[in-house]
Amino acid sequence: MLELFSDMQALVQFLSSALRLSMPLIFAALAGVLSERSGVFNVGLEGLILMGAFGAALGTFHTGSPFAGVLVGMALGVLLALPMAIMSISLGVNQIVAGVAINLFSLGITAFLARIAIGATANTQLLPGFRPIAIPVLSSIPVIGPVLFNQDLLVYLMYLAVPALYILMYWTPLGLSIRAVGHNPRACDAAGLSVAGLRYACVLVAGALAAMGGVYLVLSQVFVFSEHMSAGKGFIALAAVILGRWNPVGALLACLLFGVFDAYQLRLQFENPDVPYQIFSTLPYVVSILALVLISGRNVAPQAVGKYYHRESH
């Protein structure tokens, strides 16, 4: 990995691909932070990414515009987050079960609908997507410029989303309420906050955010929709939420860490064609587990996360 730093061109390429590979994780992890801070453990991130990817392909396929793809992707994300919210907030279904249900349903329904709505068998045809736009001046900074400021619109959107979520969470009264509801819903209820209302809002917005991860996959990375294309990214994002200590910036850093290892393993695959690629493919997953092991014990999870809050029970 060290030889990268002697070759500027290679370093830029490596860091760009690390950023691109972490993008779907970042959107999903922000969604995870938001919903877990409000007290809802969201195992459904994987399904939400997949639904966002399908929505992006659907919208773009029928209109020819990637912007429509973004809208449809986010809308379908919210639509899929709705049953998740109803199950875990109103009905008191175990949140892990609800998330698993959302994932399984998303896996089936996107594959089923893709054949009907996009006429695809396993892959769609190539879709128009977002292309890199170089930001003047900023993109000419050595190394950092081309890596950070020669990206597409969705990456710039992520630059806005991370600080926006951070400011919302830590600098606004609404953010305080959200964190409080995830920490001690009963006290919030007594103080006159709507526990269910706040949680619904967070889970639904999280649905749109996580779906953006899938939108990015389709409209910026591969330009096709394929069945099961989320391939475990939602689960790595779940780990990133814990690793980033339920903080948007922490989650961003954790996702970038995985992105770097993912880019690194791709590089290793490329450089060592005689070594079976599967040895390298496991790297991001193993790193996730090791990172979790290393930070465990200093667990600062929102206290009410995963717990159903029922107003009438005492």
Added chain:
Amino acid sequence: MTLELLRWVYMLKSVWAVLIALAIGALLILTTGHSPIAAYRELFGGAFFDYWGLSATLVKLCPLLLAGLAVALPLRVGLFNIGAEGQIYMGGLFATIVALYGPELPGLLGILLCAAGGLAGGAVWAAIPALLKAYRDLNEVIVTLLLNYVAINIVSYAVSGPLMAEGAPYPYSEEIRESLWLPYIMPRTDAHAGVIVAVIAALLLSVVMRYTSVGYSLQTVGANPQAARYAGMSVRRHIMTSMLVGGALAGLAGAFEVMGLKHRLFHLFSAGYGYDGIVIAFLAGTNALGTIVAATFMAGLESGANMMQRAAGVPVTLVEALKGLIVIFVATGLAFSFQRSRWARLIERRRTMSAAIKAAQGG
């Protein structure tokens, strides 16, 4: 009377959940322009009332039932084993290694050794999240999920590298010798004896959970870890026991796929049985006997789906969506226990009220 009726409605909540899921599935079939009735007739008729279809159902039942038990058992202790898929892969891998490189034992002994390899593989893979949960309180959901991808890659590496058969067109291992194949149970079909072992395992577990102190303490730990610790039960030991036995059962599923069906190890041989195990465990309400029923239903869905696609033209992916819908409604049904008690209270109150009114009128 009304209460009795309500209790029945409640007890059959998994059945209602399945019916609602099938009804929504019917709407989905309508959107494809096919007849739902014809499609479901092909699906279930093909799966259960056709010699070849039934054999295909039994072939699927074996891994599904074992995977269902692998999820249901840790669930009794309150642990979510989302890693049955990875445990199936490791079971298949270990069994294949034992079969190809282990000692050549005669007859049943060889089969037992091979199956033991599968049990060990699954248990080893489940031991990782179990240890991390028991000693570092790491979320077992995330660890088991991530380990699934590691296991799939390990098997993929094994069959395209060290275990790859000579001259194979795509990654698979050498065939295991015929003395290790599980016996067939329906002439001229693929149905093998693994399914009988799986059913026996479910019955055994059911007896253990219901009538032994081990089963009782497992459930106590699941219901209230603090009380269990107070009563002198080791929560850690129960985490380890339930996860290891669960993992071993999933590993056995992987071993039987190799020994009974494929006779060699393939890349991606499991096709999501581990995730279906989660659906089955919930459909069954974690009850071991219920698991047999739920797994049979799911196996029927899987094997009938192809017939439905061939005869009625409805894509097999519908079955995937149906599985998700079933979990959504079953999970929702499980959550309704507090609602039921509220209904029960209401009805009770109404009854005492009308009794009081009658008494007042009579007097």
